[in-house]
Amino acid sequence: MKNRTVSDLIKDLEEIKAIHGDLPLIYAKDDEGNDFDYVFFSPTPGYFDDDACEFIDDVEDFNSMRDEDDKELTINAVCVN
Secondary structure (H helix, E strand, C coil), rough: CCCCCHHHHHHHHHHHHHHHHHCEEEEEEECCCCCCCCCCCEEEEEEEEEEEEECCCCHHHHHHHECCCCCCCCCCCECCC
């Protein structure tokens, strides 16, 4: 499955809004639809560690943050909920 980008999501949402209006956003807990809820939070930029499946959004500390290989962390993803 291809990773989505901010541009992909904006394009899709603009198309939906043009047809159906400015609807509330919800999210699915998992891909099987076992639970749903409204989106309450604004998108948050941060660092996503795909291997550890962790997201760091404390961007004020980014200048001093480094990974286990002493590589400086940079913003590489946006969390949407």
